[in-house]
Amino acid sequence: MSLLKSQFIFENAWPCMRPIILKLLKQEPVTQAEWQDLFYSVHQVCLDEKGPPKLRDALKEDIMDFIKQAQQRVMAHQEEQALLKAYIAEWRKFFTQCNYLPTPFRQLEASLRGKTSTSMQKKNQPDESIVRKLMLDSWNQSIFNDIKQRLQDSAMRLVRTERNGEVFDSQLVIGVRESYVNLCSNTSDKLEIYRNNFEAAYIEATEAFYWVKAPEQLSLYGVEKYMRYAETKLKEEELRAQKYLEPNSASVQLLMERCVKVLVANFRTAILAECPRMIQQHQTEKLRLMLKLMDRVPEGVTPMLVDLEEHIATAGLDDMMAAVDIITQDSEKYVERLLDLFRRFSTLVKEAFDDDPRFLTARDKAYKLVVNDSSVFKLDLPVRQGAGGTSLIPPAPIIGTIASLGSGINSKPANNNNGQPESKCPELLANYCDMLLRKTPLSKKLTSDEIESKLRDVLLVLKYVQNKDVFMRYHKAHLTRRLILDTSADSEKEENMVEWLREVGMPADYVNKLARMFQDIKVSQDLNQQFKEQCRAAIADSINIKILNAGAWARGSERVTVSLPLQLEDYIPEVEEFYKKKHSGRKLQWYHHMSNGTITFSNQVGRFDVDVTTFQMAVLFAWNQRPLEKISYENLRLATELPDPELRRTLWSLCAFPKIKRQLIVADPPTHSPKDFSQATKFWVNQEFAIVKNGKLQKRGKINLVGRLQLSTERSKEEDNQSIVQLRILRVQEAIIKILKMRKKITNSQLQTELVDILKNMFLPSKKMIKEQIEWLIEHKYIRRHDNDINTFVYMA
Structure with missing residues (x-):
């Protein structure tokens, strides 16, 4: 029912x-x-x-x-x-x-x-x-099923006619797409029909179109015009895709990936082959276009980065080598050349690559190679470091207090067998800083702002220097010379430079020692004033003393024995007695190679004031009682008690000083270098010595023969380099212990990574040095290898 x-x-x-x-x-x-x-x-x-x-x-x-x-x-x-x-x-x-x-x-x-x-x-x-x-x-x-293919093909043909420059009603293609999108009744994937049909057909038709067109364009017009064609078509296709493809989908991105492949990636080799030439010829607009295209291709930019690095390294080194005769003789021209290269390469990166961080990194890597290259300038550090103790004797100009320096971990440094030449750049940078901060013709013609700008430029180059400890070693030596000789052009700039070094990341212990040197000089000035107030008037008018602390002024140069003129010997007991009353328990040590003075020289031409080193003074005073005699080399050695190397250098500075036409001392037979002096070589005072200005003899005047002899002995260069190596060894050992104290246990690869990270602001330790210091620390039971893994190290408390 x-x-x-x-x-x-x-x-x-x-x-x-x-x-x-x-x-x-x-x-x-x-x-x-x-x-x-x-x-x-x-x-x-x-x-x-x-x-x-x-x-x-x-x-x-x-x-x-x-x-x-x-x-x-x-x-x-x-x-x-x-x-x-x-x-x-x-x-x-x-x-x-x-x-x-x-x-x-x-x-x-x-x-x-x-x-x-x-x-x-x-x-x-x-x-x-x-x-x-x-x-x-x-x-x-x-x-839809009956006429789908016909609809699709018709729509694609209309889009093709648009690519060929013809005009049609775009709503026809848009309407077809909308039907594909809206037809799908699958609630989990509304775009299934659209994606499998319309999107796939559109992408395939686009790829097929350019698969034929792109090679034709490249063949007809070459790479440069093709790049413009490719960039134009990529922009056109992106706009077209935004109009014809479903906006709320990944269709546009998929299409652009396929367009990049067919328009750019397929011709990547041909396009990139032009990159080195464009970089060399500074074709910035074309390089900018190439970057836009290659940035769309996975790993497409990498070869461009390599080309830029190679260009900077090659062009930079070629430029330095082309001017080698000039820059090897002049640190100012060397630094200016480096700065000019940096500006040139930075301009290239800015104009061609819009300061893209990847290209800035490539510039930095290549410029670092130029700065640290040792083919133009080479600093040879000693292959093997002596096994002596590490306590260093510090310098002082006339008088210095001696303080024992701690030896850290190693009381007997391990051997260093690196023997790899390093760039002399840090030494030359330090020399250039000295020219700017000392009273020189260069610093006198520059304004304060110009000097500061040039010092900032030095710090810019210093950022790329690997062996920064070498720079600090020479910078400190120059600063010591300027402070002792009172030759600083601007004391405020001197102290500012120390703070700038701190700002650019120089090691704190280096910078702190420089800051202490300024404090010492101020304390020493007070002591000097007190000494003058307490001593005889004759002494007060003729002597200045500098009493400095060993902790800040320490260096490895040996003290040099010399027989001082009696006029100086008389002052020493009074100075020592004065200091003992001020500071009991402290010992003064005289550093005569850092001292200087002014003597009055008289001959038949006139009377002259001559600035000389203590060594030069000791040699000249040998003729004080016998001004017309000829004295042999051997007798001068006995009279001055100077070591042979120092006596030769001192005599040469008096016989062949480059800045004067009439030398103070004459040698017989004439020689071409200090090594040519023999025991029988005779020396005598040049009675025709005079100051010549504009071709005319002057009867009065002052001349400086100190030159750059201060703080420098025959062995000082070798000792400086040895002390650099020795300090590096100590730094590596200290860093290893610091890491292991914190980690307790660490693998070899992790240790090397962390070690480089700690030391990179001073120097880059070689793998060989790291290995040797690890072995030394194991041998002396600071660390040990793990029982189950020889590549893992364990800290021993």
């Missing part, structure tokens, strides 16, 4: 419902009464269990009939654009109804799904409308 009732309800309701449904499908007007009747009829049909399936099937049949009629109207058009227009018009009308028609059938959908609790609906996403899905699936299965 219920079955008959169900059939009766559906059969009576459907004839009333169908006309309204057809009107809705055809977008014809529906009255409010008809709309309400449709809701009621659906409700009546759904009251019975058998009614909903019958209603769904009948609805599907009418929808399919409507779609077939629409298909016939579309297929009636043979011309491509007319076909697309007809399809898009039919689709848009149908798709609009997909949003309206399901509304009266909500109860049907609920009946077909089964009862769903309100709580479940709130908890989960609402289900896709069954009627809407039915409509979309029906369209997809019939008209």
Whole structure:
């Protein structure tokens, strides 16, 4: 009985419902009464269990009939654009109804799904409308499948005509895409149909177009014009893709990746082959364009970075070698050359690569090679370090207090067998700083701001120097000389330089020692004033003393014995007695090679004041009682008690001082170097010595023969280099212990990495040096190897 009732309800309701449904499908007007009747009829049909399936099937049949009629109207058009227009018009009308028609059938959908609790609906996403899905699936299965390929091909041909410069209605392609996007009824992947069909076809068609066009362009116009072509087409395709592809998807990115591949990556070798030439010729606009293209290709920029590094290293070294005769004789020209190279390469990176961090890093790496290259200037550190103790005897100009320096870990340094030549750049940078900070013709012609600017330039180059400890060693020696001889051009700049060194990351212990030197000089000035107030007037007018602390002024140069003139010997006991009253328990040590004075020299020409070193003074005073005699080399050695190397150098400075035309001392036989002096060589005072200005002899005047002899002995260079190596050994050992104290246990590779990180601001330790110091520390039981792994080290408390 219920079955008959169900059939009766559906059969009576459907004839009333169908006309309204057809009107809705055809977008014809529906009255409010008809709309309400449709809701009621659906409700009546759904009251019975058998009614909903019958209603769904009948609805599907009418929808399919409507779609077939629409298909016939579309297929009636043979011309491509007319076909697309007809399809898009039919689709848009149908798709609009997909949003309206399901509304009266909500109860049907609920009946077909089964009862769903309100709580479940709130908890989960609402289900896709069954009627809407039915409509979309029906369209997809019939008209869309039948003409899908034709639609797709037509749309792609229209896009191709646009690439060839023709104009068409872009809405045709956009409409086709919209149908692909909206047709999908899969709620988990709304773009499935679009992605598998339209997107894939669009990308393939684009790739196929440029697969033919790109090689033609490269062959016809060459790399430079092709790069402009590729950049233009990439921009065009990106704009076109934003118009024709689905915006809320990854389509544009996928297309651009394929375009980059076919337009750029496929010709990467040919494009990059031009990079070295463009860099060399400073073709910045073309390099900028090349970077834009290669930046789109994975690892595409890497060869450009290599080319830039090679260019900077090669051009920089070639430039230095071309001027080797000039720069080897003049530290100012050497530093200016380095700075000019840095500015030139920085300008290239800015103009061609817009200061891209990757290219700045490449510039820094290559410039560091130039700065640290040892082919132009070479500093040979000793191959083997002596096994003596590490306590150093500090210098002092006339008098210095001696303090014992701690020896750190190593009281007997291990041998250093590196023997690798290093760049002399840090030494020359220190020399240049000295020229700027000392009273020189260079510093006198520059303003204070110009000197500061040039010092800042030095610090810029210093940033790239690997062996910064060498710079600090020479900078400290020059500073010592300037402070002792009172030759600083600007004391404020001197102290500022120390702070600038701190700012650029120089090791704190180095910088602190420099700062202490200024404090010592100020304390020494007070002591000197007190000494003058307490001693005889004759002494006060003729002597100045500097008493300095060993901790700040320490260096490895040996003290040199010399027999002082009696006039100086008389002062020493008084100075020592004065100091003992001030500081009991401290010992003074005289450093005569750092002392200087002024003597009055008289001959038949005139009377001259001559600034001389203590060694020069000792030699000249040998003639004080016998001014006209000739004295042999051997007798001068006995009279002065100077070591042979120092006596030779001192005599040579008096016989062949480069800045004067008439020398103070004459040697017989004449020689070409200090090594040519023999025991029998005779020396005598030149009675015709005079100061010559503008070709005229002067009867009065002052001349400085001190030159650059101060603080320098025959062995000082070798000792400086040895002390650098010795200090490096101590630094490596201290750093290893510091790391192991913190880590307790560490592998060899980790240790080397951390060690380089700690020491990089001073120097880069070689693997050989690290290995030797590890072995030394193991031997002396500071560390040990792990029982189960020889490449792991353990700290021994």
